[in-house]
Structures are given as structure tokens and as C-alpha cells.
Amino acid sequence: MQIIDGKKIRDEILAKIKREVATLPFTPVFCDVLVGEDPASVQYVQMKARTAEKVGIHFHKAIFPAPISTSDLVKEIKTLNKVPNMCGIIIQLPLPGSIDKKAVLDSVEPDLDVDCLGAVASEKFFNDYNSQTDLGYPAALACLALLDSLRLDLKGKIIVLLGQGDLVGKPTAALLRSRGIPYQPITNETENKEYFLQRADIIISAIGKAKYITGNMIKTGAILIDAGTSEDVSAQLGDRPSIVGDVDLKSVKNVASYVSPVPGGVGPVTVAMLLQNVLKVAKAKTSPLAPLQASLERGSQRRGEVN
Known part of the structure; x- marks a missing residue:
């Protein structure tokens, strides 16, 4: 079994982003809105800030106290939308329960929604996605980037997509469809799951069930892209549970041909894809007729919206 090194792939993508950012006539700005002081969220935001700065993208801090109201937070975000050279805003989840x-x-x-979690950007992605110009869900893009790194001929390959969640499963399915790649979705309602998994040449899993996929569930030579994350309380890292994926690495090591690990697989590449979205917005801002803006406007016109 060979490990698909997400950190190496991330570094390659970031190096390309850095080169392209250096050619822009302005410094792009990126903002990750944080509400409260959840330690894990704070750490994740800091990591994205460091990564953005490394590639020449300025990170704009936006930290608000947990008691903030929905209306006040919305006002703050609308102000951030107008920050000069802003090229991407994301909302660090989860938000406090009191927030809508x-x-x-x-x-x-929508043209700054580099996570694609707002209604307009999400609809655009699912209905009219262009990989060259449009924003995509970073985690889904990461799954396919890991698969692309293997440089496989996917013709005739049986691909199984395990999970249909809003952040990974559904967007990954949409990306596969946009490429004309057939796949077999597996949900909780799917009968004979074991049959489909045993036949799969490639399994992309995003169900968040710790070590769900074991060696006896897959065929020899299967490729596993693991986008699931769970806490494993049986394996502590200091005073915190370790993070594991949907794949039981020890169990599949003598069966699978390639596996993306958790951590170190989809996660690092997701951050790179997020910043790639920021770069797309920045490139669009260099021309009033840029494809990204025109594409978003077409989507709004189809819905009868007035900008």
C-alpha cells in the first residue's frame, strides 16, 4: 500500500498559487470570520492565516465575541465584503447556536464566497460549474486533486462514493458528473453496500465513521480517498482524542494499492484549494469582463435576481 501524501500535493499547489499571486497587480485579501474562542477553531484559522501569507495573500482578521447577534454579524460581514482587494471570505464553523x-x-x-456555502454560490456550483473560472467546494476539489495526482486512466474504473453530505459527498458527486465520470453513490438507504464496496476500484469516503472501511470490505488493489474525520477516544494525543478517518489503515495496508491518510491527506489539500479559489477571485478582479463575474451574473439573471 502506498500513501497519497496530501502535504506534498498541497505544497505543489501552493507553490503554483504563490507564483501566480506574484504576477497580480494588487495584493489579494482573504478573511476567515471567527465568532468566539473555540480552541480548535482558533488554531484552524491561524493555520489558514499563515498559509495565506506564505503565498502572498494578505489575511484580514475578523474575530467577534460569541454573544454577537445574527444581525450585527451580518452587518460586519457586509462591511468586510467592501474591503479593498477582498478576494475571499469564509465563515469559520461551527457558529454559536444562537446565530442563524x-x-x-x-x-x-457570492463572488467572494470561496467556501461555496452561501445559497447563490452553492447553486451556481451545482448547476453551472466551470472548473477553469468558477469557485468550488474546497474539500470536494481536494478529493479529486488527490485522485488526479495518481494520473490514472479512469475509463472503465468502478468508482464508489460513500456518503452524500453537503460539504464533501454531494459536491464530489457534482464534480464527477461535471467530468463525465460515472460513479456509484452509497447512502444509508443503499442496499447491498458490501457488494458495491467489494467491486470498487476507487472508493471516495466521507461518512465520518471511524475506521469503517476494513481490508475485508475491499478488493485487492483498491484506491481509497478518505475524506472522513472522527475522534478516536481509544488513541489519545495528550489530553485530546486522536483524529482518524473512515479507513482503518492497519486493516487495509495489505489490500489497498493507494490510500489518502487522515490526517495528512484530504485536509491539507483542502486548504490549498480554498486559496486557489481566492486566487480565482483575484484574477477575476483584474478585468471587469472576467469570466467568474460574468458567470455569476448569468446565474443571477437565470433566477430573475437584480444585482
Whole structure:
């Protein structure tokens, strides 16, 4: 079994982003809105800030106290939308329970919605996605980037997509369809799951069930892209549970041909894809007729919206 090194792939993508950012006539700005002081969220935001700065993208801090109201947070985000050279805004999840998540996500301007979690950007992605110009769900893009790194001929390959969640499963399915790649979705309602898994040449899993996929469930030579994350309380890292994926690495090591590990697989590449979205927005801002803006406007016109 060979490990698909997400950190190596991330570094290659980031190096390309850095080169392209250096050619822009302005410094792009990226913002990750944080509400509260959840330690894991704070750490994740800091990591994205460091990564953005490394590739020449300025990170704009936006930290708000947990007691903030939905209306006040929406006002703050609308102000961030107008920051000069802003090229991407994301909302660090989870938000406090008192906040209307949908209202907050929808307050990000669609052409700055580099996570694709607002209604307009999400609809655009699922209905009219162009990989060259449009924003995509970073985790789903990461799954396919890992698969692409193997440089396989996918013709005739049986691909199984395990899970249909909003952040990974459904967007990954949409990306596969956009490429004309057939796949077999597996959900909780799917009968004979074992049959499909045993036949699969490639399994992309995003169900968040710790070590669910074992060696006896897959065929020899299967490729496993693991986008699931769970806490494993049986394996502590200090005073915190370790993070594991959907794949039991020890169990599949003598069966699978390639596996993306958790951590170190989809996660690092997701951050790179997020910043690639920021770069797309920045490139669009260099021309008023840029494809990204025109594409978003076409989507709004089809819905009868007035900008």
C-alpha cells in the first residue's frame, strides 16, 4: 500500500498559487470570520492565516465575541465584503447556536464566497460549474486533486462514493458528473453496500465513521480517498482524542494499492484549494469582463435576481 501524501500535493499547489499571486497587480485579501474562542477553531484559522501569507495573500482578521447577534454579524460581514482587494471570505464553523447560520453564510457576497456555502454560490456550483473560472467546494476539489495526482486512466474504473453530505459527498458527486465520470453513490438507504464496496476500484469516503472501511470490505488493489474525520477516544494525543478517518489503515495496508491518510491527506489539500479559489477571485478582479463575474451574473439573471 502506498500513501497519497496530501502535504506534498498541497505544497505543489501552493507553490503554483504563490507564483501566480506574484504576477497580480494588487495584493489579494482573504478573511476567515471567527465568532468566539473555540480552541480548535482558533488554531484552524491561524493555520489558514499563515498559509495565506506564505503565498502572498494578505489575511484580514475578523474575530467577534460569541454573544454577537445574527444581525450585527451580518452587518460586519457586509462591511468586510467592501474591503479593498477582498478576494475571499469564509465563515469559520461551527457558529454559536444562537446565530442563524444560513443568514450569516448568505451575507457573504457570492463572488467572494470561496467556501461555496452561501445559497447563490452553492447553486451556481451545482448547476453551472466551470472548473477553469468558477469557485468550488474546497474539500470536494481536494478529493479529486488527490485522485488526479495518481494520473490514472479512469475509463472503465468502478468508482464508489460513500456518503452524500453537503460539504464533501454531494459536491464530489457534482464534480464527477461535471467530468463525465460515472460513479456509484452509497447512502444509508443503499442496499447491498458490501457488494458495491467489494467491486470498487476507487472508493471516495466521507461518512465520518471511524475506521469503517476494513481490508475485508475491499478488493485487492483498491484506491481509497478518505475524506472522513472522527475522534478516536481509544488513541489519545495528550489530553485530546486522536483524529482518524473512515479507513482503518492497519486493516487495509495489505489490500489497498493507494490510500489518502487522515490526517495528512484530504485536509491539507483542502486548504490549498480554498486559496486557489481566492486566487480565482483575484484574477477575476483584474478585468471587469472576467469570466467568474460574468458567470455569476448569468446565474443571477437565470433566477430573475437584480444585482
